[in-house]
Amino acid sequence: MYPADYRYTKDHEWIKVQGDIGTIGITDYAQQELGDVVFVDLPKVGAKLAPGKSFGSVESVKAVSEIYSPVSGEVTETNPLLVDAPEKINTDPHHTAWLIKLKLSDPKEAASLMDAAAYEAYIAEQAKEHSA
Amino acid sequence: MLRSIFRRENEKPSVNTSATVDLRKTALNSVHRRLGAKMVNFGGWDMPLEYSGIIAEHQAVRARAGLFDVSHMGELEIRGPGALQLVQWVSCNNAAKLNVGQAHYSGLMTSRGTFVDDLLVHKISETHYLLCVNAGNQDDDYQHIVSNNKFDAAVENAGPRYSQLAIQGPCAAEILQKLTPEPLNAIRYYHFAFGKVSSVDCLIARTGYTGEDGFEIYFAPEFAEKLWADLIKAGESAEMIPCGLGARNTLRLEAGMCLYGHEIDDSTTPWEAGLAWICKMEKAPFLGSDALAQQKQAGLARKLIGFEMLDKRIGRDGYPVVIGGQQAGKVTSGCPAPFLKKNIGMAYVPPSNNTVGAEIEISIRGQAAPARIVALPFYKRPQ
Numbered sequence: 001m002y003p004a005d006y007r008y009t010k011d012h013e014w015i016k017v018q019g020d021i022g023t024i025g026i027t028d029y030a031q032q033e034l035g036d037v038v039f040v041d042l043p044k045v046g047a048k049l050a051p052g053k054s055f056g057s058v059e060s061v062k063a064v065s066e067i068y069s070p071v072s073g074e075v076t077e078t079n080p081l082l083v084d085a086p087e088k089i090n091t092d093p094h095h096t097a098w099l100i101k102l103k104l105s106d107p108k109e110a111a112s113l114m115d116a117a118a119y120e121a122y123i124a125e126q127a128k129e130h131s132a
Numbered sequence: 133m134l135r136s137i138f139r140r141e142n143e144k145p146s147v148n149t150s151a152t153v154d155l156r157k158t159a160l161n162s163v164h165r166r167l168g169a170k171m172v173n174f175g176g177w178d179m180p181l182e183y184s185g186i187i188a189e190h191q192a193v194r195a196r197a198g199l200f201d202v203s204h205m206g207e208l209e210i211r212g213p214g215a216l217q218l219v220q221w222v223s224c225n226n227a228a229k230l231n232v233g234q235a236h237y238s239g240l241m242t243s244r245g246t247f248v249d250d251l252l253v254h255k256i257s258e259t260h261y262l263l264c265v266n267a268g269n270q271d272d273d274y275q276h277i278v279s280n281n282k283f284d285a286a287v288e289n290a291g292p293r294y295s296q297l298a299i300q301g302p303c304a305a306e307i308l309q310k311l312t313p314e315p316l317n318a319i320r321y322y323h324f325a326f327g328k329v330s331s332v333d334c335l336i337a338r339t340g341y342t343g344e345d346g347f348e349i350y351f352a353p354e355f356a357e358k359l360w361a362d363l364i365k366a367g368e369s370a371e372m373i374p375c376g377l378g379a380r381n382t383l384r385l386e387a388g389m390c391l392y393g394h395e396i397d398d399s400t401t402p403w404e405a406g407l408a409w410i411c412k413m414e415k416a417p418f419l420g421s422d423a424l425a426q427q428k429q430a431g432l433a434r435k436l437i438g439f440e441m442l443d444k445r446i447g448r449d450g451y452p453v454v455i456g457g458q459q460a461g462k463v464t465s466g467c468p469a470p471f472l473k474k475n476i477g478m479a480y481v482p483p484s485n486n487t488v489g490a491e492i493e494i495s496i497r498g499q500a501a502p503a504r505i506v507a508l509p510f511y512k513r514p515q
Contacts, residue, residue, distance in 0.1 A: 035170070035378065036187045038468045039444050057497075061186040061468050080481055131443055 009118035025098040034060040037089040042078040071109040073102035158203035175268025176205040180376040188472040189379035197301035198375035206270025206291045208263040214283030226412040230255040245420030248452025258292035295356040300346030303370040310366040330362040388509025434480040441475040442502040447494030454493040
């Protein structure tokens with residue numbers, strides 16, 4: 001379910017690093033919690049991001065949620081698919097519904113984030129707290 | 133990204149905010165969990181927010197039918213020779229005009245003419261009224277009515293004796309008719325009858341909170357699982373689906389209906405909320421009638437309006453309304469309208485700025501988003 005070559009944040013973003021480019025999206029767990037996504041607000045190409053800094057928002061019918069950058073870098077691309085089809089986030093959050101691409105300040109920065117196994121353990125814990 | 137998500141929009145502050153406090157459960161709680169519903173704390177109750185998704189559930193109710201567990205709603209019963217006098221004293225609509233078997237929408241008033249709650253009043257007999265009130269308010273409503281009971285009526289907080297299901301949508305009557313010998317076409321809108329549904333004694337009311345035709349049925353909780361299962365089966369051919377509080381909220385907002393804690397609360401009056409049609413001054417005196425007469429004469433400082441967004445953004449509750457560069461009010465509810473395919477909302481603004489067609493701005497996290505004032509309701513079902 002959660003790609004082994006991605007890294008994950010506690011706020012439920014994922015990042016895939018290829019060379020000095022990072023692709024960022026939100027996780028399947030996040031889309032399930034949000035419900036039907038209706039609008040995505042993304043930054044402009046060239047925007048500079050820092051870890052933990054909000055760079056946009058995802059809106060579902062029920063709620064709006066900020067998205068935080070996992071690492072530092074400069075936005076090189078935003079996903080054009082999401083302008084007219086934000087609901088793709090509900091069906092393919094880990095692949096075609098990526099949000100932005102970044103030129104990474106430090107390609108090693110993402111290594112400190114959770115790997116897939118750690119993230120799965122983390123959301124299992126969250127789910128337990130939720131149903132308690 | 134989910135830092136803000138768990139504070140869900142529709143949630144009313146309640147004494148049960150701590151996760152360690154047990155939430156109240158309806159008789160259908162395990163049914164919802166088996167169906168995989170996403171559950172949410174609503175007014176201290178553990179309730180289904182959505183099953184298949186808010187948009188799919190919303191569209192099902194507009195096109196066909198949906199089934200809602202609304203057993204969290206409170207029921208108060210008022211009996212005795214003083215029952216009508218008590219109902220007349222605490223609420224703003226004119227219950228003397230109700231026939232037996234008829235219901236109306238009303239407001240439970242403070243002495244300031246503001247809302248303790250909004251409610252449905254059902255006249256069961258000359259000496260017996262059933263009030264359907266909001267889940268999170270039922271205990272306060274009961275106390276409020278008891279403390280104003282100078283008419284020696286018997287007041288019962290009857291919530292635990294009832295489960296309630298809402299069958300809503302253009303196919304609702306055809307589905308419910310399969311399970312009851314009661315001729316449903318004889319029950320007019322905002323009327324009710326006592327009859328059997330699946331051999332279970334029910335109060336069958338042609339009421340709802342979706343803007344569609346439909347029914348709300350009240351019965352003893354021990355029959356809840358049976359009635360739910362029988363209704364789901366009866367609705368299969370019409371593709372009726374279970375619906376949660378998420379769709380209930382988008383449906384009522386599209387239909388321009390108020391939600392307690394959003395459009396109305398104990399600081400708003402019926403005049404401000406566009407609810408003059410439920411506030412009958414000719415029956416005065418009643419609780420709050422002096423204050424209401426005074427406000428009517430003095431004029432209003434704010435009035436509820438409907439708006440639609442002119443771009444893709446959503447003006448949600450609590451966001452400031454900006455008119456001519458000045459903050460003029462606040463959004464009370466806002467969401468995407470799945471049937472109308474627009475982003476809509478309601479807000480309070482000064483009466484000088486409430487012209488239909490006027491352009492306003494909603495401040496969304498510091499950015500101004502254009503919107504236009506539109507007439508309420510946003511959606512009206514084809515007759």
